[in-house]
Amino acid sequence: MRHAKLLAAGIVLSGAAFCTAALAADAAAPDVLHPKAPPGAKVSFDGLKDGATVGPEFTVTFLAEKIAVAPSTDSKPNTGHHHLLIDVKDPPAAGVPIPNDDTHKHYGKGQTTDTLHLSPGDHTLQLEFANAAHVPFEPRIESKKITVHVK
């Protein structure tokens, strides 16, 4: 019984801390792992519509509103860079950097456009904005997930 009570207390404490995995680092630099999104901040694809048909090579342009695009070397608050999630099912976790691989592309130089080469068929694309440490904002600054048909 006593053990169960301690366990319950532990769960409550973890909940209060919100992010146990990052707790140690969080204490040192709270803003880096839990950047607050400025009110009204939004990202979107410029002109690329859900369901669009595109060629095997196509250019995407990223828009950002009410948040500044900066290289990942710039850690000023309310700045960050775009990330493009290609065929990613689950959104990146809060409090940790977005993975860096073929399906999670980072635009850490502050780029707002890219030319993609995707295999024929349907692919989903979603933008996720993150800070200099590649950690998503809270609440998330992300585009709608769209599907493109690659010829």
Ligand SMILES: [Cu+2]
């Ligand atoms: Cu990044």
